[in-house]
Amino acid sequence: MTHQDTNTDQTTGGPAFRIAKFGIGAVVRHRxxxxxxxxxxxxxxxxxxxxxxxxxxxxxxPRKDQPFYHLLAENAETEYVAYVSEQNLLPDTSGEALRHAGIGEMFVRDDTGIYRVRDRAPN
Incomplete structure (x- = not known):
């Protein structure tokens, strides 16, 4: 009996990828x-x-073998871009709007508070 390496795809021999817990537009907070x-x-x-x-x-x-997320991030003092491992993120359920200046270029917040990717119409 062989031991299956959970970090290797047994079909391809390459790294096994997990399904990302958070999608584009998800609002998250650091753990x-x-x-x-x-x-x-x-x-x-x-x-x-x-x-x-x-x-x-x-x-x-953090471990390298997990999804990493690019965030338009903010804290009480400033706004910035962050790169964060999945193990360090939790869903943000506060319902509070984000203020990051870059959000308007990429997202639209609908009436329910959900952020959706902005349509990119050709020029």
Missing amino acids: IYPFRGIVFDVDPVFDNTEDWWLAIPEAVR
Whole structure:
């Protein structure tokens, strides 16, 4: 009996990808740090520089074999773009609108408070 590696796709031998928990337009908050944001892109596994990853303190450094999310993020003081592992995100159920200046270029908030990708009409 062989042990199946949960990080390898047995069909292709490559890395196994998990289904991302959050989709484009999802409003999320960080599990530890006081910021929230909206997902505008998803990487199925870590896709940033090794220097970036190593700069995270080892005690809280996330695994690379999980989805990573690009967020238009904000905290009480500022707005920025964040790159966050799935293990560190939770759904934000506050219903509060986000204020990030970049949201209007990518998303429209409907009457129910849901953010939808803005239609990109050709010029």
